Amino acid sequence: MMNPNHQLADALRDVTASVQQAIADGYRSRMIDADDLVEVLLAIADRLDPPVPDEVAAExxxxxxxxxxxxxxxxxxxxxxRCSSCGITFDPAAR
Ligand SMILES: [Zn+2]
Structure with missing residues (x-):
């Protein structure tokens, strides 16, 4: 049986690796502030539970x-x- 913490650990490792890479590449400072912490925590949450977009792509x-x-x-x-706004039915793959 898979360790229930496995997915959480993977998300933490992935986000940590991204932060380390950003530091190594010079995109991110070694100093951390509240904004950085919020960004990292939200990145972990998004990895564990990706936000569901409520709009389809423009195409x-x-x-x-x-x-x-x-x-x-x-x-x-x-x-x-079928579009509930104007009532037409269309084939999204036809374009
Ligand atoms: Zn429509």
Missing amino acids: FACPECGERHIDRLVHEADDLV
Whole structure:
């Protein structure tokens, strides 16, 4: 059975390695302030639980009205998407 802390440890190692690389490359100072700490903690949280975007990429937006919110673009049969904002049905792969 996998150690339940394994995923957390991996996220900590990955983010730490990124910070060390940024220091080595001169992008980040060895001095740490509150902003740096917040950034590192949020990076760890994002690794463990990636934020779910609530908008689709621009190329998958409704071709009629430009709607991008994921809750307003409803997947239908045959890979078609219906836009709840303007009512059209379109094939997001057709462009
Ligand atoms: Zn639309």
